[in-house]
Amino acid sequence: MRLAMIHKAGPKSPLSSSALFGLAEAFGAIAVTAGPPIMRHYACHAAGKAKADGSPVTEADLAAEAVILPALEALMPGTPILSEEQASAGNIPRCGQDFLLVDPLDGTREFLDHNGEFTVNIGLIAAGRPVAGAVYQPAGGLLWIGGGGRAQVMTVAPGEALPPTDERRELSARPVPDHGVTALVSRSHLDPDTQAFLAQRPCARTLAAGSALKFCLIAQGDGDVYPRFGPTMEWDTAAGHAVLASAGGDVVAPDGGSFRYGKAEQGFRNGAFVAWGRRAPGEPGSAA
Structure with a gap:
């Protein structure tokens, strides 16, 4: 799929709300497939090493990226993909108005601390704004997806298929409570x-x-x-x-x-x- 970009002040994107939500679902399914290699390294208490910028990286980061990138390329051929570990290696595509952002293992410090609070992040940018995305927590088996004004959370184990709609929860941010x-x-x-x-x-x-x-x-x-x-x-x-x-x-x-x-x-x-x-x-x- 190749997205047509629309300037902020221009007409709406030809991608409908349902199409954007469908992309979020597809990103979620891809993120879940990265769960098994991540959790194999997690179970082995994988060690990390420092990148040039001082941030940590593990074999789990690289293994997840190796699963995610080919799947995204098949889903959206021709769309630039900017992924953390590829960028760290100097492989930075020319990103136009439409591109994908991937963090194959966000929270590497949490991964190394073994507290479970790490995620797989996949987001689509259009005209400078994120329009569809998925965040997967492999250790908790929780997936959040959002696009086109609709967001859901669901339980899905690493490597499993996304559950049917009646096993998902629709999300809505709350107003700020009176007590703070x-x-x-x-x-x-x-x-x-x-x-x-x-x-x-x-x-x-x-x-x-x-x-x-x-x-x-x-x-x-x-x-x-x-x-x-x-x-x-x-x-x-x-x-x-x-x-x-x-x-x-x-x-x-x-x-x-x-x-x-x-x-x-x-x-x-x-x-x-x-x-x-x-x-x-x-x-x-x-x-x-």
């Missing part, structure tokens, strides 16, 4: 700027989680906000952003501005962002 927000923070990368952001807001509780799970917990109504001021890459966030946006939430810059993808000139690095379920009144960019 439940904030999601990074288990491995909590920084002073994030702590300062939370200190300025009524916060009922704070939950720590690894990888893209934070986006998914907000999408399913178990949290309200995830501020991130530390460094991330586009492949870290695209899939979770797609799921959250399809559940009624969004990811924005701290000032409420848009959070865009395809930043080749910045090495596909993200700036600071805030992921919201239903944005709190009074926050930058909120309706109230």
Whole structure:
């Protein structure tokens, strides 16, 4: 499938909402096939090594990527795929308006710590925005998918087929409760700027989680906000952003501005962002 790109100010994409959700399902099925090789390495307590940027990588990252990339190429021939480990090796495609972002094992530190909070992330970018995505947690057997304004969570074991619709749960981000927000923070990368952001807001509780799970917990109504001021890459966030946006939430810059993808000139690095379920009144960019 080759996507026709539509400028933000132009007409709507020819891909319907149902087609985008169908792509999210297909991404989910591919992510689940990466589960068995990941879990084999997990069971063996695979060791990691440091990449050039100091971040860890394991054989599980590489094994998952080897499963995911051919499947995506078959699904969407001709669409550029920017994947973390390929990028680390210097294999960076020319990404136009339409491209795929893949993190074959998001949360490698969580993988090495053996806490189960790691995910497989696959997201589709169109005109700078994630329009379909899947986040799979192999250790928990949970899959979140979102596209075209519809998001679901389901239970599926590594390597198994996706369950029928009646065994899935539709997702909708919740309005911010009157008693204050439940904030999601990074288990491995909590920084002073994030702590300062939370200190300025009524916060009922704070939950720590690894990888893209934070986006998914907000999408399913178990949290309200995830501020991130530390460094991330586009492949870290695209899939979770797609799921959250399809559940009624969004990811924005701290000032409420848009959070865009395809930043080749910045090495596909993200700036600071805030992921919201239903944005709190009074926050930058909120309706109230």
